[in-house]
Amino acid sequence: DIQMTQSPSSLSASVGDRVTITCRASQSISRYLNWYRQKPGKAPELLIYAASSLQSGVPSRFSGSGSGTDFSLIISSLQPEDFATYYCQQSYNTPRTFGQGTKLEIK
Amino acid sequence: QVQLQESGPGLVKPSGTLSLTCAVSGDSISSDYWWSWVRQPPGRGLEWIGEIHQIGTINYNPSLKSRVTISVDKSKNQFSLHLSSLISADTAVYFCARQIFRSGWGPSFEFWGQGTLVTVS
Numbered sequence: 001d002i003q004m005t006q007s008p009s010s011l012s013a014s015v016g017d018r019v020t021i022t023c024r025a026s027q028s029i030s031r032y033l034n035w036y037r038q039k040p041g042k043a044p045e046l047l048i049y050a051a052s053s054l055q056s057g058v059p060s061r062f063s064g065s066g067s068g069t070d071f072s073l074i075i076s077s078l079q080p081e082d083f084a085t086y087y088c089q090q091s092y093n094t095p096r097t098f099g100q101g102t103k104l105e106i107k
Numbered sequence: 108q109v110q111l112q113e114s115g116p117g118l119v120k121p122s123g124t125l126s127l128t129c130a131v132s133g134d135s136i137s138s139d140y141w142w143s144w145v146r147q148p149p150g151r152g153l154e155w156i157g158e159i160h161q162i163g164t165i166n167y168n169p170s171l172k173s174r175v176t177i178s179v180d181k182s183k184n185q186f187s188l189h190l191s192s193l194i195s196a197d198t199a200v201y202f203c204a205r206q207i208f209r210s211g212w213g214p215s216f217e218f219w220g221q222g223t224l225v226t227v228s
Contacts, residue, residue: 050215
């Protein structure tokens with residue numbers, strides 16, 4: 001199985017801040033990497049697919065980059081609804097695997 | 108707009124079998140997508156259980172493969188999950204989801220159900 005490791009596990013920030021979350025794969029996955037946001041008590045929402053493509057309807061403050069084993073999710077200006085948990089997920093092969101999550105909290 | 112809705116018992120006994128159904132509306136289960144199950148133990152991360160395509164191809168997580176069955180019912184436009192030999196570690200919120208394959212870029216979980224909590228006790 002491909003292991004996905006996110007950092008940090010938690011992060012405190014303020015509305016308007018720029019934040020970066022990183023994700024590392026245990027082997028090269030090209031650009032087969034997706035990012036999700038999960039608000040408390042809700043299902044995850046797809047933000048970014050193929051490492052850097054913005055899902056339809058997702059605000060442009062979200063962006064993604066990377067290839068191979070190292071990836072990043074950037075939120076350019078945090079909004080109140082962005083305080084949630086973020087997951088990366090590899091779609092290179094099965095079993096599909098997720099990172100352990102990064103919890104973004106209000107400072 | 109595609110909507111998915113999980114249903115099934117919220118409490119099941121150890122050693123028993125969990126049976127969940129995901130009803131799909133706004134799309135046909137026979138469309139060219141993969142229909143998936145993902146679970147999340149309380150306070151923890153996401154675990155992929157498996158996926159099915161209407162042509163009959165199925166993929167399971169090897170960690171659960173001996174206990175899991177996913178199937179499609181085209182007449183009811185729904186798909187199902189059966190997980191047997193339950194233990195307390197199977198307590199989780201179970202989500203159904205639709206995966207879209209974009210040419211050259213692999214699948215992503217595009218639409219999700221709201222999730223249903225299943226407690227093994």
